[in-house]
Amino acid sequence: MQINLTGHHVDITDALREYVNTKFTKLERHFDQINNSHVILTVEKLEQKAEANLHIKGGEVFASAINTDMYAAIDTLVDKLDRQILKHKGKAAQH
Template identity: 65%
Template sequence: MHINLTGHHIEVTDALKSYVDNKFERLARHFDHVINAHVILSVEKIEQKAEARLHVNGSTLFADAVHEDLYAAIDGLVDKLDRQILRYKEKRHNHRSSAVKAAE
């Protein structure tokens, strides 16, 4: 998975980059058909925001999270994306199994 990391009003440090890479490895463990991910980290006064857009086969998943701590926002973002990926995987599996039953 190719991760494109961008910062708005924040400098993307090596620590942030490695933290995002480690967290997104969890997503790759569940679903390895992610083509690329675009992650945007931004700061607006007190709020730290993390948002991501994942491109998978035939679909795009989007999630964002806002928290006072940027690392907590990244954790929330990955949790949301993880749930979306599992739901997407289940939809694909159910669609395939219903097509096989219809063919029989």
């Protein structure tokens, strides 16, 4: 899976990049047909926002999360994406 990481008003450090990569491997374990993903990390005053758009077989999945800590926002984002991917996988299995 190819991950495109973009930062708005935040520098993408190696630690942030590595954290996003390790968290997104969890998504690959549940659904291996993820083509690519675009992750946007944004800082607006006291809010840290993480958004992701995944291009998967059969459609796209989008989620966003806001928190005061960037790492917590990434965790919440991955949990939301995981739920949506499992739902998509369940629908595909029923057909």
